[in-house]
Amino acid sequence: MGTVESTSTLTPSGRSITVSLPGWPGNIAGQHVDVRLTAPDGYQAVRSYSIASVGPAELVELAVDKLPTGEVSPYLVDDVQPGDMLELRGPLGGWFVWKPEQTGPVQLIAGGSGVVPLVSMVRSHTASGSDAPFRMLYSVRTPDDVFYREELAGSGVQVDYVYTRAVPAGWPTGPGRLTKDRLAASVFPVSETPAFFVCGPTAFVEAVATWLVELGYPAETIKTERFGG
């Protein structure tokens, strides 16, 4: 059980929430928590959210994108206030994680809010002073929908953006979904044997992972996390 410490608007539909959790054991980059909400009549709804923060601190940061028709995400984005109690369970997941001991190149690929666990990997990379080469490909609806843009820009990790609905002024191409060719051109080559972390809506992850295998990357180097949808 935690207390909401602060919230911060990230995008028109996205917000980060920092929860103070006394006794929290800390987390490694890529893990998630289950958030449980309880209505006055005892009805409960639980959803998983990746942890954007990393390390031993007892402050846990989540970043949530609102699905307008959703049950839980609109509450977390529009209604939660500092001082509210939130029930969190975790850290969960031991597979979709990056640890600073891993020294090989890492290619992060995000679709929408799937960037959240990847941001925690970038933070872990920075905090540990790792020299593992990191690169990110980030597919997002419009420039306004980018989570943590400034922080990513300042991290030293090269981030390639794909805008699916609207592009910034002067952008070389029009909006459009990620294609296999674009993917091939934006990730570490096969010869560098990168480890992949692909996260986002199920259809996005499915397409990207299939293309990566077709492009010759070994399936066992590709870790995926599907957010649903």
Added chain:
Amino acid sequence: MTIFTRGFSGRGRDNNPDLPPGQYLTEDFPVLSAGPTPEIATEDWQFTISTETKRYSWTWEQFMALPIEEVGTDIHCVTRWSKLGTSWRGVSLDTLFADVDTSYEFTMAHSYGGYTTNVPLEDLLDGKAWIAFEFDGEPLHPEHGGPARLLVPHLYFWKSAKWVRGLEMLPQDEPGFWEQNGYHMYGDPWQEERYW
């Protein structure tokens, strides 16, 4: 003690006795996998059961010649969606184990792509589990584990190993892939056995 969430009223009241605790109903068929979807041609497909002494195996053709059952069942994913009344076709594990001789009581399911999950043998027998190759009247899509997946609907759905290629008999219970990564050894949805 229950702590109410200020300002949260919730939407769905899935007051459905068929829904295990903490699950919600979905009409879609979401996907939980740890990596890319393997593509396996039925010509290359094989299913094996290996025991302390012997290896039993079936090609796709041999497998399709076995008695096929229609299965109507509810499925419950650890990520909290449930689908009620799904329809499958497959071969019962009772059929596959009919001539198998083993004194071991645990199994490890192995999949194309390298995934594993552990299931006690008694949870696979007596009409409780199938190797399914059809969902909703269509060949099982690779994304959902085609050409064939294990179907053990009374446990959380990660136990229903996608792209299954065999069962290994074990003298004692050992954790499979998801179990080593934080999921429960047994996984009963009615007891909410999600995580360790």
